[in-house]
Amino acid sequence: MSFSQEQRVFIVEQYFASRSYACVIDEFRVKYPNVVVPNNSTMTRLIARFRETGSVSDKKKTGRLTILTDAKLAEVRNVMLRSPSKSLRRLSAHSQISYGSAQKAMKKLKFRAYHVRSVHELKEPDKEKRLVYCRWFRSFIDNNGIGELERVFFSDEAWFHLSGYVNSQNSRIWSTENPHALHETPLHSQKIGVWCAISRRRIVGPIFFETTVNSVVYQDIITQFISLLEIDEGDCWLQQDNATCHTSNETMSFLREFFGERIISKGLWPPSSSDLTPPDFFLWGYLKGRVYKNRPQTLDEIKSNITTEINLINVSILHKVATNVVKRVRACINEQGSHFEFML
Numbered sequence: 260m261s262f263s264q265e266q267r268v269f270i271v272e273q274y275f276a277s278r279s280y281a282c283v284i285d286e287f288r289v290k291y292p293n294v295v296v297p298n299n300s301t302m303t304r305l306i307a308r309f310r311e312t313g314s315v316s317d318k319k320k321t322g323r324l325t326i327l328t329d330a331k332l333a334e335v336r337n338v339m340l341r342s343p344s345k346s347l348r349r350l351s352a353h354s355q356i357s358y359g360s361a362q363k364a365m366k367k368l369k370f371r372a373y374h375v376r377s378v379h380e381l382k383e384p385d386k387e388k389r390l391v392y393c394r395w396f397r398s399f400i401d402n403n404g405i406g407e408l409e410r411v412f413f414s415d416e417a418w419f420h421l422s423g424y425v426n427s428q429n430s431r432i433w434s435t436e437n438p439h440a441l442h443e444t445p446l447h448s449q450k451i452g453v454w455c456a457i458s459r460r461r462i463v464g465p466i467f468f469e470t471t472v473n474s475v476v477y478q479d480i481i482t483q484f485i486s487l488l489e490i491d492e493g494d495c496w497l498q499q500d501n502a503t504c505h506t507s508n509e510t511m512s513f514l515r516e517f518f519g520e521r522i523i524s525k526g527l528w529p530p531s532s533s534d535l536t537p538p539d540f541f542l543w544g545y546l547k548g549r550v551y552k553n554r555p556q557t558l559d560e561i562k563s564n565i566t567t568e569i570n571l572i573n574v575s576i577l578h579k580v581a582t583n584v585v586k587r588v589r590a591c592i593n594e595q596g597s598h599f600e601f602m603l
Contacts (some may be wrong), residue, residue, distance in 0.1 A: 262297065267305055267315035274306055296580060316445050320516075327364055333357065335364045386596030388529035392594075393588045395527065400585055405459070408581045410457035411496040411523075412463065415538035419550060419561050420448040451558045451567055455479050456497070457537045458580035462572060463487050465565050468589060477504045485517055498523035501530055529596075535587055537580050545572075 262270070269290060273283040284296045309315055327335075335354050339345060345353070351361040365371075400407065407595050452472065455464035466483050468476055481497075488495065499505045506525040510584075514522055533539035550564040591597075 262294075262301075264315065266291060266294070270302060270317055271303055271309050274302065311357035326366065327356070327360055332364055332367060335361070336368050339365075339368075339370060339477075383570060385531050387528060389535070389591055389596035390534055392523075392527055392529045392532070393535070393591045396588050397592065405581060405585060406586065410458065410492065410494065411498065412484075413498045413537045413584075414454065414456040415500065415536060415543075416452055416454040416468070416480075417538070417543045418450045418452055419547070419562065419565065420450040421555070421558070448556065451561055454484075454485055455538055455542060455569070457577065457580065458495070459577055460574070461577065462542075462569055465562075465569055467562055471502050472502070474504050474507045474510045477510060481514065495520070496521040496523060498528065498536065500532075500536070501525045501528060507536045535591065537584060540587070541580050541583070578582070 262447075266287075270283055270287065273286045274280070277283065280299050280302055287294075287296050305315060330536075331354070335350065335356075338350060338353055347358060347361045347365070350356075350364075351358045354361070354364075356364070361366075393445075451472075452468040453464070454466040454468065455462055458556060463484055466480050468480065472478060472480075495518075496512065499522075501524070504510065511524070529535075546565060546568055549568045550561060552566070555561045555564055
């Protein structure tokens with residue numbers, strides 16, 4: 260409890276007169292009958308402060324000035340524009356303001372912290388190939404309608420680890436507007452492999468595998484996929500990325516036996532384009548956000564969770580995903596094959 264200056268002086272005087280906390284409390288009750296009496300720790304701190312400073316007043320707060328003048332705000336703004344990834348603690352030290360004032364300055368200046376996203380590196384030839392594919396795809400949709408995506412299966416495989424978590428909380432850039440900063444990284448425990456194919460109509464899979472996918476393993480996966488197709492899906496298209504096991508001469512010959520020319524693959528499918536295919540921009544992230552919720556302890560539990568979550572994805576979700584595919588293709592064209600996530 261906070262005591263007035265008069266009450267503090269009284270406590271100190273009574274203590275030095277009696278050298279007894281009990282006597283101080285008794286005298287305090289008489290002098291201030293309607294006030295809660297001080298406890299021993301309060302009196303100890305008060306006496307110690309008096310001996311140290313000769314005063315019963317609270318110590319003056321030390322620290323840097325926290326008044327955010329227009330000049331100080333302008334200084335902070337310039338600092339952050341020069342170094343947008345600077346932390347608030349470093350800003351505080353650099354600008355000689357408190358951490359709390361640094362937070363207030365960010366709010367006043369309408370700066371927000373934005374995460375840096377990891378994306379595949381795009382070289383100039385990649386951008387041109389992305390444009391070629393997206394223009395073909397746009398023509399394909401314009402001629403056939405979005406419903407045609409019920410016959411196009413976008414496929415991919417991914418590894419699910421027992422301990423597969425990524426923490427990206429510590430990478431931010433401060434700005435008044437979202438800079439859509441991207442951190443480019445190459446692709447890169449006990450794990451299970453999962454292959455799926457997504458159309459606007461349904462998901463075929465999961466098809467599980469446990470070894471590195473080579474041409475033989477991949478052809479076995481495709482054989483399983485074909486066996487799971489429904490009667491009216493016999494003339495479907497297959498999209499796949501440009502992994503060697505997908506595009507070897509042996510594998511391509513195998514694929515053409517069933518799909519003919521209805522293959523979106525090397526020669527048409529552009530490299531470094533996970534942002535254009537539903538398994539990458541939707542399914543794997545969607546699953547990983549749910550598969551680990553009950554903390555699976557075995558690969559069998561992971562497999563069960565994956566199967567359950569895929570079965571829960573309904574047609575309305577797949578229609579939205581298909582619409583997003585078309586939207587991404589058009590955005591990619593608008594950005595001349597460059598990254599386009601900021602347009603979504």
